[in-house]
Amino acid sequence: MTSLNPDKKIHVAVGVIINKSEQILLAKRPLNLHQGGKWEFPGGKVELNETTSEALIRELKEEVNLDVSASHPMMEIHHDYGDKQVFLDIHWVKNFSGIATGAEGQEVLWVEKDDLIKYEFPEANKAIITKILAE
Ligand SMILES: Nc1nc2c([nH]c(=O)n2[C@H]2C[C@H](O)[C@@H](COP(=O)(O)OP(=O)(O)OP(=O)(O)O)O2)c(=O)[nH]1
Numbered sequence: 001m002t003s004l005n006p007d008k009k010i011h012v013a014v015g016v017i018i019n020k021s022e023q024i025l026l027a028k029r030p031l032n033l034h035q036g037g038k039w040e041f042p043g044g045k046v047e048l049n050e051t052t053s054e055a056l057i058r059e060l061k062e063e064v065n066l067d068v069s070a071s072h073p074m075m076e077i078h079h080d081y082g083d084k085q086v087f088l089d090i091h092w093v094k095n096f097s098g099i100a101t102g103a104e105g106q107e108v109l110w111v112e113k114d115d116l117i118k119y120e121f122p123e124a125n126k127a128i129i130t131k132i133l134a135e
């Protein structure tokens, strides 16, 4: 990222959503998107004048139809995919209601923490999985 192109790095709000059974919600990225076909933690781009928590509330309603009441910072990851540079601002989401559904037609799954290693994620997510398993 250079000062001449401050918008080049995409600020993404990412939610590690945990239910009462300690399972974590995964969604499959649509094939046509960047890193398509891989599993992700739901989330999306933070808009101007929006906090990460606000972006998560909006994105998790849009993407998986959950009503989030609070989220808490977990970690930040800067990653360069070559074709795209991302700043992932990852939050824990433990306070929510509703039934998770792929509101945009994507596959969604509640997964046991120990099973996370069985899924294919974008490269930047490795550190997130490590952190979840250390909890
Ligand atoms: N949501 C999410 N994005 C991730 C994860 N890991 C990872 O590298 N990313 C990257 C992939 C994308 O380059 C970027 C998310 O951007 P996106 O374009 O899908 O954001 P969005 O959901 O707001 O999509 P859009 O509707 O604005 O197009 O972050 C993850 O676990 N969850």
Ligand SMILES: [Mg+2]
Pocket: 042, 043, 044, 045, 063
């Ligand atoms: Mg998204």
